[in-house]
Amino acid sequence: xxxxxxxxxxxxxxxxxxxxxxxxxxxxxxxxxxxxxxxxxxxxxxxxxxxxxxxxxxxxxxxxxxxxxxxxxxxxxxxxxxxxxxxxxxxxxxxx
Numbered sequence: 001x002x003x004x005x006x007x008x009x010x011x012x013x014x015x016x017x018x019x020x021x022x023x024x025x026x027x028x029x030x031x032x033x034x035x036x037x038x039x040x041x042x043x044x045x046x047x048x049x050x051x052x053x054x055x056x057x058x059x060x061x062x063x064x065x066x067x068x069x070x071x072x073x074x075x076x077x078x079x080x081x082x083x084x085x086x087x088x089x090x091x092x093x094x095x096x
Contacts, residue, residue, distance in 0.1 A: 028057050030083050037089050047095045054080045 030053050036042040058075035060068045084093055 028079075032087070037087075037092055040091075043089075043092045043095060046092065050080065050083060054083075 030050065032046055032049075036046045054076045057079055058072050060072045080096070084096060087093075
């Protein structure tokens with residue numbers, strides 16, 4: 001089925017990593033509509049939304065230590081990569 005014919009929202013569900021860097025069973029879901037991938041502007045908006053989402057999933061609760069920042073950065077990279085792999089759109093991935 002092509003993206004243009006998909007009407008239902010695509011849901012990316014998986015497990016998150018805690019900002020401390022340990023694996024947890026915290027579920028999260030990033031939702032998007034397939035039509036958001038059809039245009040350059042839609043993909044750019046979706047990427048901005050994904051970046052905000054990942055920031056919220058991997059928040060550090062104000063911790064400023066180097067270890068906390070490093071763990072949060074790793075969490076963000078891992079979560080974003082996992083979501084982008086499930087979205088599986090070359091034009092979207094090229095924005096990263």
